[in-house]
Amino acid sequence: MKLEGKVFKYGDHIDTDVIIPAQYLTTADPKELAKNCMSDIDKAFAKEVKEGDIIVGGINFGCGSSREHAPLAIKGSGVSCVIAKSFARIFFRNAINIGLPILECDEAVNDAEKGDIIVVDTDNGIITNKTKNKEYTTQPFPEFLVNIINSGGLINSIRKG
Amino acid sequence: MGMTMTQKILANGSGQKSVTAGQFINCSLDLVLGNDITTPVAIKEFEKMNLSGVFDKSKVAIVPDHFTPNRDIDSAQQCKLIRDFAHGKEVENYFEIGEVGIEHALLPEKGLVVAGDVVIGADSHTCTYGALGAFSTGIGSTDMAAGMATGKCWFKVPSAIQFNLTGKFSKYVSGKDLILHIIGMIGVDGALYKSMEFSGEGVANLTMDDRFTIANMAIEAGAKNGIFPVDDKTLEYIKDHSEREPKVFAADDDAEYDQVININLAEVPLTVAKPHLPENTEAVDKMEKVMVDQVVIGSCTNGRISDLKAAADILRGKKVKKGVRTIIFPGTQKIYLEAMEKGYFKDMIEAGCVVSAPTCGPCLGGHMGVLAAGEVAVSTTNRNFVGRMGHVDSKVYLASPAVAAASAIAGYITTPDKV
Numbered sequence: 001m002k003l004e005g006k007v008f009k010y011g012d013h014i015d016t017d018v019i020i021p022a023q024y025l026t027t028a029d030p031k032e033l034a035k036n037c038m039s040d041i042d043k044a045f046a047k048e049v050k051e052g053d054i055i056v057g058g059i060n061f062g063c064g065s066s067r068e069h070a071p072l073a074i075k076g077s078g079v080s081c082v083i084a085k086s087f088a089r090i091f092f093r094n095a096i097n098i099g100l101p102i103l104e105c106d107e108a109v110n111d112a113e114k115g116d117i118i119v120v121d122t123d124n125g126i127i128t129n130k131t132k133n134k135e136y137t138t139q140p141f142p143e144f145l146v147n148i149i150n151s152g153g154l155i156n157s158i159r160k161g
Numbered sequence: 162m163g164m165t166m167t168q169k170i171l172a173n174g175s176g177q178k179s180v181t182a183g184q185f186i187n188c189s190l191d192l193v194l195g196n197d198i199t200t201p202v203a204i205k206e207f208e209k210m211n212l213s214g215v216f217d218k219s220k221v222a223i224v225p226d227h228f229t230p231n232r233d234i235d236s237a238q239q240c241k242l243i244r245d246f247a248h249g250k251e252v253e254n255y256f257e258i259g260e261v262g263i264e265h266a267l268l269p270e271k272g273l274v275v276a277g278d279v280v281i282g283a284d285s286h287t288c289t290y291g292a293l294g295a296f297s298t299g300i301g302s303t304d305m306a307a308g309m310a311t312g313k314c315w316f317k318v319p320s321a322i323q324f325n326l327t328g329k330f331s332k333y334v335s336g337k338d339l340i341l342h343i344i345g346m347i348g349v350d351g352a353l354y355k356s357m358e359f360s361g362e363g364v365a366n367l368t369m370d371d372r373f374t375i376a377n378m379a380i381e382a383g384a385k386n387g388i389f390p391v392d393d394k395t396l397e398y399i400k401d402h403s404e405r406e407p408k409v410f411a412a413d414d415d416a417e418y419d420q421v422i423n424i425n426l427a428e429v430p431l432t433v434a435k436p437h438l439p440e441n442t443e444a445v446d447k448m449e450k451v452m453v454d455q456v457v458i459g460s461c462t463n464g465r466i467s468d469l470k471a472a473a474d475i476l477r478g479k480k481v482k483k484g485v486r487t488i489i490f491p492g493t494q495k496i497y498l499e500a501m502e503k504g505y506f507k508d509m510i511e512a513g514c515v516v517s518a519p520t521c522g523p524c525l526g527g528h529m530g531v532l533a534a535g536e537v538a539v540s541t542t543n544r545n546f547v548g549r550m551g552h553v554d555s556k557v558y559l560a561s562p563a564v565a566a567a568s569a570i571a572g573y574i575t576t577p578d579k580v
C-alpha cells in the first residue's frame with residue numbers, strides 16, 4: 001500500500017485523552033469522533049486535515065487508556081498513517097486492529113516538519129519525505145498484518161479470510 | 162542468537178523454530194479472557210462475524226467480577242448480556258456469583274493457565290499469569306472478539322529486561338514491595354513493549370503468591386508481560402490446581418536483554434507508591450506522616466491467602482484506629498473459605514474490619530468502598546491514578562498487606578514493627 005499526505009507534527013507522550021477527550025466518548029462513530037480529534041492541543045487539526053494526511057509524533061504515542069476510540073478518531077479524520085518514535089502498546093494493537101497503518105522511525109520523525117509531504121510504502125517499510133528529499137527504511141509489516149490493515153481491520157480480515 | 166523465555170513461548174505458540182524481537186507473529190491461544198466491562202464490547206464485534214460459536218468452548222473464560230454482585234441496573238444489564246452469550250455459546254469457563262472471584266486470582270486457582278500457555282485477556286492485568294511461566298498479556302476488546310473467533314492473536318515479539326534477583330526479603334517485606342521498588346526505579350514506561358523477565362537464585366525465595374503480585378504489576382511499568390522461570394514451586398502449584406500438563410520453557414544462556422538489573426532482595430525496603438502514579442515510590446520509614454481514612458486489603462494484586470495471612474497476623478488481638486474504614490476483599494471464594502477456616506477473618510472482624518465478597522469493587526472505585534473528596538486511602542491494589550478509587554480529589558497510596566494492616570491500626574501509614 002502507498003500512502004501520501006502532508007504532515008501534522010506533534011511531540012512526545014501524546015495520550016489518548018489528547019487524541020480524543022473523554023467527554024466525546026458517547027459515540028464510536030469515527031466521523032463523529034473526528035470532529036474533536038486532537039482539539040486539546042491543535043484546534044485547527046479537524047478543519048485542516050485532508051484525506052491521506054499523516055500524523056507524526058514522538059515517543060509513547062497513544063499512551064493512557066485503552067480506548068479504541070483514539071485510533072478510530074484519527075482514522076475518521078482521513079489520516080492515512082501515523083509515524084512515531086514509539087507507540088504505547090495497546091494503542092499500537094488497537095490501531096492495527098481497526099485498520100490504521102502506523103510506523104516507527106526515529107529519523108523520519110526528527111526530520112519531518114508540519115506541512116512536509118511524506119510518502120509511505122507500507123509493504124516495503126519505506127518512508128520518503130518529498131519536501132526534504134530524504135528516504136528512510138523501517139521494518140515492513142509482515143503479510144498478515146498488511147492483510148489486516150488492507151481489509152479495514154481485524155474483524156473484516158477474519159470475515160474475508 | 163538465543164531467545165528470552167517469552168520469545169521461546171511465542172516461537173512455540175506460532176509454530177516457529179525461533180523468533181526475534183520486533184518480528185510480527187500470529188500465535189495460537191490457550192485461553193481468551195474477558196470481564197463484565199470489556200466482554201460486552203467484544204460480543205458486539207464478535208457478532209459482526211456471524212459465527213455459530215467460539216473457537217473452543219474450553220478455552221474462553223468470561224469472568225463477571227468488576228461490578229458484581231451487580232452494582233446497579235446498568236451493570237446488571239451488562240452481566241445479563243455476557244451471561245446470555247456465555248450460555249448461548251456454551252462457554253465452559255463462565256463463572257457466576259457463588260463461584261466467581263477476581264479474574265486474575267480465579268484463573269490460576271481453577272487451573273485454567275499452566276506454564277508455556279499463551280493467554281490474552283481484555284484486561285490489562287492479564288499479565289499476572291507470568292508467575293506460572295506462561296506468556297499472558299492484556300489486549301483490547303476487538304482482540305478478544307477475534308481471539309474468541311479464531312483462537313489466534315497477532316503479536317510483535319518483545320525484547321526483555323532481565324531482573325536478576327539474589328538474597329532474601331527482610332521481615333515483613335513482600336513481593337508487593339519489590340514490584341513497587343522496581344517501578345519506582347524504572348518508571349511507568351520503563352519496560353514499554355518489553356518483557357520483564359525475572360531470574361536468579363533469589364526467585365526460589367519468592368512464594369507463588371509473591372510472584373503473582375509481581376507479574377500482576379508488570380503493566381504498571383508499561384511492560385507487555387512479566388514472567389518467572391518455572392521451578393519446583395511452580396510445578397507443585399500447577400499440579401495442585403490443574404489437570405493440564407505444563408510446557409516448561411527457559412531462556413537461552415545467550416539470550417540478549419536490553420538491560421540487566423540486579424536486585425538483592427535483602428535491600429528492598431517496605432515501599433509505598435504515593436499519589437498519583439505507581440512510580441512515585443518511597444520507603445515507608447522515610448515518609449512524612451500521612452493520615453488515612455480508609456484501608457483496603459485485597460484485589461487481584463494482593464487478595465490471596467498469604468496476603469490475608471500477613472494482614473491477619475498484624476491485626477490479631479489489636480483494633481483498627483477508630484474512624485479508619487478497613488475493608489478486606491479476598492480474591493476468590495476458595496480464598497474466602499480458607500481465610501475463614503484459618504480464623505483470619507475472625508481476627509480481622511474482631512479488630513474492626515469489614516469483609517466483603519470477592520469482587521473488584523473498591524479497586525477501580527466501582528462500589529463497596531468508594532472515596533469522597535479529600536479522602537486518603539492506603540490500598541493493596543495496583544493503581545493510584547487520579548480518581549482511581551473514587552472522587553478526583555481523593556488520594557491512594559499503594560502498599561503491601563502488612564503495611565496496610567499496620568496503617569489501619571495506627572491511623573497513618575507506618576511499618577508493622579511500629580504497631
Ligand code: SF4
Pocket residue numbers: 227263264265284286460461462520521524525542543
Ligand atoms: S482487582 Fe482491580 S486491577 Fe484487578 S482486575 Fe479488578 S479492577 Fe482490575
